[in-house]
Amino acid sequence: MVTSPLEIDSLSYSYDEKEVLDEISFSLRPGEILGILGPNGCGKTTLLKNLNRNLRPHGGCVLLDGEDIGRMDKRDIARRVASVPQTNEIRFAFTVREIVEMGRMPFQEAFRGNSSEDERIVEEAMEQAGVTDMADRYINTMSGGERQRTIIARALAQTPEILLMDEPTLHLDINMQFEVLDLVRRLSAENGLTVVIVSHDLPMVARYCDRMVLIHDHRVFAMGTPEEVLTPENMRTVFNIDARFETDERGNPTVRLFGAYHG
Amino acid sequence: MNRRKWIQALLCVAVLIVLLFIFILMDLAWAGNRILSLGEVWAALTGNGTWGTDQIVNVQNLPRIAIGVFVGAGLAVTGGVMQAVFRNPLADPYILGLSSGASLGSAVAILFGVSFIPLSISQPVLAFVFCLLTMFLVYTVSRMGGGNVRTETLVLAGVAVSALISAIVSFITYIAPSDEMQDIVFWSMGNLGGTNWTEVAVVAVIVVIGVAIMLTQSRKLNAMMLGDAHAMDLGVDVAKVRLMLLIVSSLVVAASVAFVGTIGFIGLVIPHIFRLILGPDNRLILPISTLGGATFIIICDYIAHLVAEFHGVLPIGVVTSLIGAPFFVYLLVSRRKEVGW
Numbered sequence: 001m002v003t004s005p006l007e008i009d010s011l012s013y014s015y016d017e018k019e020v021l022d023e024i025s026f027s028l029r030p031g032e033i034l035g036i037l038g039p040n041g042c043g044k045t046t047l048l049k050n051l052n053r054n055l056r057p058h059g060g061c062v063l064l065d066g067e068d069i070g071r072m073d074k075r076d077i078a079r080r081v082a083s084v085p086q087t088n089e090i091r092f093a094f095t096v097r098e099i100v101e102m103g104r105m106p107f108q109e110a111f112r113g114n115s116s117e118d119e120r121i122v123e124e125a126m127e128q129a130g131v132t133d134m135a136d137r138y139i140n141t142m143s144g145g146e147r148q149r150t151i152i153a154r155a156l157a158q159t160p161e162i163l164l165m166d167e168p169t170l171h172l173d174i175n176m177q178f179e180v181l182d183l184v185r186r187l188s189a190e191n192g193l194t195v196v197i198v199s200h201d202l203p204m205v206a207r208y209c210d211r212m213v214l215i216h217d218h219r220v221f222a223m224g225t226p227e228e229v230l231t232p233e234n235m236r237t238v239f240n241i242d243a244r245f246e247t248d249e250r251g252n253p254t255v256r257l258f259g260a261y262h263g
Numbered sequence: 264m265n266r267r268k269w270i271q272a273l274l275c276v277a278v279l280i281v282l283l284f285i286f287i288l289m290d291l292a293w294a295g296n297r298i299l300s301l302g303e304v305w306a307a308l309t310g311n312g313t314w315g316t317d318q319i320v321n322v323q324n325l326p327r328i329a330i331g332v333f334v335g336a337g338l339a340v341t342g343g344v345m346q347a348v349f350r351n352p353l354a355d356p357y358i359l360g361l362s363s364g365a366s367l368g369s370a371v372a373i374l375f376g377v378s379f380i381p382l383s384i385s386q387p388v389l390a391f392v393f394c395l396l397t398m399f400l401v402y403t404v405s406r407m408g409g410g411n412v413r414t415e416t417l418v419l420a421g422v423a424v425s426a427l428i429s430a431i432v433s434f435i436t437y438i439a440p441s442d443e444m445q446d447i448v449f450w451s452m453g454n455l456g457g458t459n460w461t462e463v464a465v466v467a468v469i470v471v472i473g474v475a476i477m478l479t480q481s482r483k484l485n486a487m488m489l490g491d492a493h494a495m496d497l498g499v500d501v502a503k504v505r506l507m508l509l510i511v512s513s514l515v516v517a518a519s520v521a522f523v524g525t526i527g528f529i530g531l532v533i534p535h536i537f538r539l540i541l542g543p544d545n546r547l548i549l550p551i552s553t554l555g556g557a558t559f560i561i562i563c564d565y566i567a568h569l570v571a572e573f574h575g576v577l578p579i580g581v582v583t584s585l586i587g588a589p590f591f592v593y594l595l596v597s598r599r600k601e602v603g604w
Contacts, residue, residue: 054495078498085492091350092488092543102486106498151493158497 003066005030005194006051006081006162012059013046020046022218023060028162033188033195035205035226038215039239044198045086047215048164051196052081064162078106082155083164084148090139096150097135100126103157122157129153129183145176152183163187165197169204177201181208202255206230206245214238226253236261271540272547279554283332286561290328293568294319323456330458330466331564331579332557334523337470337515339556342530343549344477344512347484348505349418355530356516358418359509360425364397365390365520366451367428370435373446387465390521394513400424402509413491453526453580455564462522473515474553480504481545488543526580528587529556535594559583 004027013021020043028034038044049055051062053069062069069077082103090099103125104118114122126132129152134142139150148168155163165184169177185208187193199205205212206226214222214229216238222229230245235255242258291308292299299307299316306312307320338356345354356362368389376382405413405420436447483504486494491501519526533555534548541547563582570577 049492052496054492073498074495074500075498078496083492083496085490085496088490090489091352093538094485094488094543098485098542098544099489102489102497105482105486108482155496 004028004063005065006196007063007066008047008051008060009063010060011047011050011057011062013043013050013055013057015046019218021050021057024215024220025060026213026220026223028194028196029211031188031192031194032210033185033197033208035209035212036196036198036215037200037202037205037212037229038221040200042215043218044200044215045166048083048166048196048198051162051164052077052083054083075106078158080160081162081164082158082160084151084155084166084168086166086170090147093138093140095136095138096131096142096153097122097126099139099150100131100135100153100157103154106158121159125153125156128156128187130179144171145173145180148172148176148180149183152180156187161194163193163195165195167199167201168197169199169201177204184208202230202235202239202243202257206253206255230255268541268544268547272551275537275540275551276554279551279558283554283558283561286558286565287328287332290561290565290568291320291324293324293565295571326458326460326463327455328561328564329463330523331455331560333463333466333470334455334519334526335529335556335558335560336553337466337474337519337556338526338529339533339552339559340474340477340549341512341515343534343545343552344480344484344508345530346534347488347545348508350488350490351418352535353531354418355528356512357425357527357530359401359421360397360428361394361513361516362520362525363425363428363432364513365394365517366432366525367397367435368393368517369450369521369524370432370447373450374435374439374443383462387518387521391514391517394517394520395510397424397428398509398513402506449578450524451580452578453524453583455523455560455579456576458522466518466522469514469518473511476511477508478549480508481549484545484549485543488545524578524580526560527584528591529559529583532587532590532594533559 007027008024010023010025011021012019012023024047036044036047046055050057053062053074056070064072064077064080100122101114104114104122108118123132126135129149131146131149131153134146139147142150168180168184172180181204184195184197188195197205197209209226211224212226212229213220214234221238222234227245232242232244235241235243240261242261244256244258246254246256248254288301288304291304292301299319303312303316304320307316312320342355345356345358346352348354368391369386371393372382372386372389376385401417401420401424404424405416436444439447483494483499486497486499487501487504494501534552537548537551537555541551560579560583563586564579567577567579567582
């Protein structure tokens with residue numbers, strides 16, 4: 001049996017005595033796109049932060065290729081797991097290229113500049129994320145979508161095995177939502193990148209994810225393909241909505257939202 | 264980092280070195296009632312001067328300039344580091360109450376000094392102690408309520424604690440007998456004069472070690488400027504780096520404040536000037552700020568002596584603030600975007 005690139009084993013986490021995650025367990029398959037889904041405030045983002053040890057779990061553990069990340073050096077984790085946090089404002093006038101170059105940080109010693117290998121990887125990452133044309137523009141003057149793609153390019157420059165994305169479609173124009181997720185799917189298909197996407201955007205997750213984990217009441221409520229997980233009953237229980245998983249006329253899976261569910 | 268930036272950075276360094284050299288010479292030549300000639304300064308520096316020029320150049324001016332160079336460099340880099348650590352362009356050694364803590368220590372030493380310990384020892388030691396105490400107080404306050412230390416809470420805690428400590432310093436000044444009161448007031452405005460070589464050596468060692476440590480963290484600071492989450496994603500142990508930098512900063516600030524009093528605006532203004540020219544990359548900004556801070560303080564010291572004929576030598580802190588505050592307003596009003604707020 002192949003070891004899972006990332007395995008979450010009865011992970012629990014609480015803020016000030018308040019339980020946020022309660023014995024969460026699941027594991028990733030190599031090269032898949034996994035969605036973590038749940039209503040706002042269910043602990044999705046907290047879960048994601050535990051996956052590269054930005055937070056330390058209060059119970060259970062996270063295994064990266066079978067190794068407990070609690071015992072690993074933070075830099076070693078960053079060489080294998082990259083992350084695209086929710087895009088916030090960046091105040092300082094770094095250029096796009098400077099930010100993408102930061103993706104090489106986990107591989108570099110304190111005072112060494114970029115090697116030609118680093119430069120090649122940075123160019124390639126910018127190309128893949130489609131930010132080459134804006135390489136010399138300032139990040140604090142850019143739109144949310146451009147900033148998002150810059151951070152994706154930086155994550156790619158980490159040449160990761162696993163990519164974590166927190167609400168990647170939030171604050172993006174609709175066309176950009178599709179472009180960003182198309183990009184992620186292409187990377188996953190071409191580079192064998194394993195991707196974890198946290199979102200509450202049902203139609204998008206249904207369309208782009210191979211499998212999904214549905215979080216409800218701090219626990220894993222359901223897990224499987226979008227079709228298996230997004231049953232009308234599950235969506236009613238977890239999101240209080242009347243909705244149905246479908247395949248649209250062009251053959252893309254989606255979720256039709258009929259409205260709020262009333263008793 | 265591209266070529267253009269390197270050239271700009273080298274130009275900055277060249278200009279700063281020339282400016283620093285010129286103003287050190289002019290500052291060395293100041294003799295109160297007259298200005299020494301270049302030849303006289305050189306003769307005194309090389310040990311061939313008269314007793315008079317030797318006193319002026321080597322005993323009176325040189326230690327003052329030397330301590331100025333180290334204090335200026337230390338405060339400027341500390342300011343740059345604070346702005347990066349707190350992702351706040353307004354941050355500087357003052358915002359966390361570091362300077363007020365050191366002031367309190369010094370004021371306490373001046374007022375309650377015990378007779379068997381000379382003030383030249385008790386003042387810096389108490390400044391260190393109070394500076395570190397303040398830092399831990401600020402850190403503890405911002406940790407209350409559990410969870411991780413967020414930069415916003417740290418800054419707010421710093422402002423609150425610093426206001427409290429300033430009030431205590433004012434109170435001490437108020438109740439102090441008039442002699443000590445004058446000492447405290449004079450010292451609190453910043454004063455490079457009257458230093459001896461022992462003090463210069465202590466400040467130099469602390470600043471050189473402190474700045475060296477800060478420079479090794481430049482790249483991590485770049486990542487931290489994007490946000491704690493970004494830095495952690497890039498493998499930076501943010502909590503550890505931040506705590507270490509806060510301790511090192513306290514040492515540098517305490518050393519400066521203890522020997523020369525509070526000198527404002529250097530940490531705020533200098534890194535911003537170079538960010539406007541070179542962008543935010545700390546691998547350039549921090550090393551150049553050492554030179555910039557040293558140059559700025561020596562120019563201010565020269566100005567402080569230039570106007571001496573009207574009302575005696577001005578306290579250096581008055582000059583740095585008179586120049587720094589208007590520049591700061593200029594940044595605030597017209598260069599918001601470039602410096603980041």
